[in-house]
Amino acid sequence: MATAEYKHSILWRGEDPTKTRFKPAYDGSKKVTRYRRGQAPEWAEEGKKVQKRQEKPEEDLRKAKRRRQAAAVVLEADSASSRLARLQRSETGEERKGETGTERLLRHRRIEEAVILEAEPKDEADVTEEKKEVLKEELDLDLKPGVAELSFEINEEDEDLEIRQLRPHLFDLLSKHLGPPCANMRSLYFLDLGREKMREKALSKRKIEEDVLKVELEEEQEEVAEESEYESESEEDDPRRGPLMKPVFVSKANRETVREKEMIEKEEEDARRKKEVRALERKAESKVLLIDKIQEEAEAERLAAEEDDRSDIELLDDDDEKNEAEEYELWKIRELKRIKRDKEERLQRQKEIEFVLKRRQMTDEERAKDDARLDAANPKRADVKQFNFLQKYYHRGGFFQDKAASGEEALYLRDYHEPLEEEKYDKNLLPKAMQLRRGEFGKKGQVKHSHLTDVDTTDMSAAWSQSSKVVQRYQEKMAAAKGVTNFERPSMKNRLQ
Amino acid sequence: MANRTDPDADTVHGANPQFLVDRIVRVKIYNDAYWKEYCFGLTTESLIDEAARLDYVAGTYGGRRRPSRFLCLFLKLLQIQPEEDVVMEYIKQPELKYLRALGCAYLRITARYLTIYQTLEPLFADYRKLRYRDMNGKMSIIRMDEFVDWLMREETICDVLWQKLL
Numbered sequence: 001m002a003t004a005e006y007k008h009s010i011l012w013r014g015e016d017p018t019k020t021r022f023k024p025a026y027d028g029s030k031k032v033t034r035y036r037r038g039q040a041p042e043w044a045e046e047g048k049k050v051q052k053r054q055e056k057p058e059e060d061l062r063k064a065k066r067r068r069q070a071a072a073v074v075l076e077a078d079s080a081s082s083r084l085a086r087l088q089r090s091e092t093g094e095e096r097k098g099e100t101g102t103e104r105l106l107r108h109r110r111i112e113e114a115v116i117l118e119a120e121p122k123d124e125a126d127v128t129e130e131k132k133e134v135l136k137e138e139l140d141l142d143l144k145p146g147v148a149e150l151s152f153e154i155n156e157e158d159e160d161l162e163i164r165q166l167r168p169h170l171f172d173l174l175s176k177h178l179g180p181p182c183a184n185m186r187s188l189y190f191l192d193l194g195r196e197k198m199r200e201k202a203l204s205k206r207k208i209e210e211d212v213l214k215v216e217l218e219e220e221q222e223e224v225a226e227e228s229e230y231e232s233e234s235e236e237d238d239p240r241r242g243p244l245m246k247p248v249f250v251s252k253a254n255r256e257t258v259r260e261k262e263m264i265e266k267e268e269e270d271a272r273r274k275k276e277v278r279a280l281e282r283k284a285e286s287k288v289l290l291i292d293k294i295q296e297e298a299e300a301e302r303l304a305a306e307e308d309d310r311s312d313i314e315l316l317d318d319d320d321e322k323n324e325a326e327e328y329e330l331w332k333i334r335e336l337k338r339i340k341r342d343k344e345e346r347l348q349r350q351k352e353i354e355f356v357l358k359r360r361q362m363t364d365e366e367r368a369k370d371d372a373r374l375d376a377a378n379p380k381r382a383d384v385k386q387f388n389f390l391q392k393y394y395h396r397g398g399f400f401q402d403k404a405a406s407g408e409e410a411l412y413l414r415d416y417h418e419p420l421e422e423e424k425y426d427k428n429l430l431p432k433a434m435q436l437r438r439g440e441f442g443k444k445g446q447v448k449h450s451h452l453t454d455v456d457t458t459d460m461s462a463a464w465s466q467s468s469k470v471v472q473r474y475q476e477k478m479a480a481a482k483g484v485t486n487f488e489r490p491s492m493k494n495r496l497q
Numbered sequence: 498m499a500n501r502t503d504p505d506a507d508t509v510h511g512a513n514p515q516f517l518v519d520r521i522v523r524v525k526i527y528n529d530a531y532w533k534e535y536c537f538g539l540t541t542e543s544l545i546d547e548a549a550r551l552d553y554v555a556g557t558y559g560g561r562r563r564p565s566r567f568l569c570l571f572l573k574l575l576q577i578q579p580e581e582d583v584v585m586e587y588i589k590q591p592e593l594k595y596l597r598a599l600g601c602a603y604l605r606i607t608a609r610y611l612t613i614y615q616t617l618e619p620l621f622a623d624y625r626k627l628r629y630r631d632m633n634g635k636m637s638i639i640r641m642d643e644f645v646d647w648l649m650r651e652e653t654i655c656d657v658l659w660q661k662l663l
């Protein structure tokens with residue numbers, strides 16, 4: 001068997017890979033656990049399959065390792081994860097059984113408050129108080145029970161009662177641990193007090209700022225606000241602020257605001273009146289315009305209808321009544337011309353016919369003579385000039401040759417084969433590459449072909465191409481070759497000879 | 498439909514009379530507003546009225562070769578093909594010179610040579626003025642006898658090719 005398919009044949013080239021089925025290398029020692037969606041992982045059924053796990057300690061180890069790794073990832077220092085961890089721990093409540101309240105409190109997150117520095121120097125207590133106020137206002141802290149992150153407010157001496165009522169256990173704790181001497185420290189750590197007082201103080205501060213701004217605005221623009229508002233505001237601020245504007249009574253006539261109002265009203269009225277007037281004017285104008293437009297359109301329509309776009313030209317006068325005599329004269333002239341023309345045409349025709357008849361009757365000699373005469377009468381184009389070596393031939397073109405013949409167009413009377421300066425020059429002195437016609441060298445139209453005899457491959461050394469005596473005699477002697485160069489007609493004279 | 502020649506009409510020089518005018522010029526005439534509006538359903542009588550309103554003799558003129566009214570009526574004549582005596586009447590009447598010119602042109606293109614010579618030659622005596630508009634649109638004055646002379650001699654007048662007379 002010598003086919004390629006046979007394994008042991010000489011033509012065997014190996015197995016066809018497309019024909020064989022792929023068999024993967026299977027390692028039976030390793031067990032791969034497959035996972036399907038929704039499948040409970042093996043470790044979830046720990047309790048049930050303890051035996052199985054015991055049987056396969058390697059797996060157990062691996063799983064534990066993985067879990068630990070996963071746990072390690074969680075222990076990062078960001079808030080979310082720690083929070084989650086905390087929550088989890090709180091849920092389970094494992095390690096916190098023996099914890100005291102303070103410990104728990106200490107566990108809680110402490111907010112470090114920002115300290116705002118003020119320009120005016122004040123007492124330290126005031127400073128801290130004000131800071132607290134400001135902070136309190138800005139942060140807008142309300143006591144929200146139950147959230148672990150908020151800091152707890154501990155009241156100072158005078159407000160102890162409140163807090164003691166609200167959060168007695170807190171109060172106890174703090175006083176026990178920190179003690180009264182740490183009032184300042186406390187205040188540093190925790191915000192204090194009665195909300196009302198704080199709020200009042202903050203509000204007053206705000207009012208001060210607003211008033212300052214208002215004064216500035218007043219300076220920039222004229223005050224437009226009504227006095228009542230101002231007064232009310234000043235009433236409000238009076239008990240709070242120090243420097244105040246003493247309200248002075250201004251009579252109505254002197255009040256600027258009233259005056260300004262009146263002026264504005266007057267202006268508005270004027271404007272309104274003017275507008276009305278202008279509207280009336282415009283109406284009238286538009287009416288006029290409309291009339292004009294309509295008229296124009298009507299005109300245009302009329303024109304268009306009439307002319308139909310054909311008389312965009314002035315019609316010349318074709319009245320026949322005018323200049324009758326002149327007209328008659330002109331007509332006469334025309335008529336005579338026409339008659340003359342007709343006559344001439346007839347004559348011409350006649351002549352032609354006559355000439356044709358006459359020529360038919362002529363003998364050869366006469367015809368020759370006639371030809372000579374005619375040639376003399378109509379000279380052919382100027383004799384063919386003898387061209388220089390590689391002189392350019394200029395074709396005069398096929399159009400307008402009637403004009404050329406008649407001599408109307410002076411352009412065609414020129415001799416275009418007069419050689420140029422560069423053509424009078426002997427080109428054999430030039431290198432072979434430059435022996436080209438005028439306008440060829442160096443240009444796209446340059447070709448190797450120069451003249452026909454250049455490519456003539458006649459073998460001049462051949463016997464028949466030479467005009468030696470031998471060849472001549474041969475040509476004369478040979479019967480067939482005798483009359484090769486003889487173009488004379490056999491005439492009676494020769495024959496008789 | 499309106500542009501078809503009457504099937505009862507005779508052929509002129511062996512062809513559809515309307516085809517005596519070149520196709521391009523003919524189509525231009527068909528698309529012309531004057532043709533569509535005024536030349537529709539024209540009879541030999543109403544044609545007289547239209548011819549009375551003619552202003553000038555012209556073929557096509559202008560950059561886009563607009564056909565003149567003269568040419569439109571000329572084509573209309575070819576379409577309706579009036580009888581010879583009607584055409585003779587057109588030519589004989591002395592009042593409307595443009596109608597006369599129209600008649601001459603129609604005769605020249607349709608009639609036999611003998612008729613043409615016999616009819617048109619006496620018209621050399623008529624030296625009335627006609628307005629003529631050339632290809633460029635320029636107006637000029639020609640005389641009736643000149644016009645007839647052209648008809649007899651020229652190859653192309655008014656954008657219509659005339660056959661050479663013998």
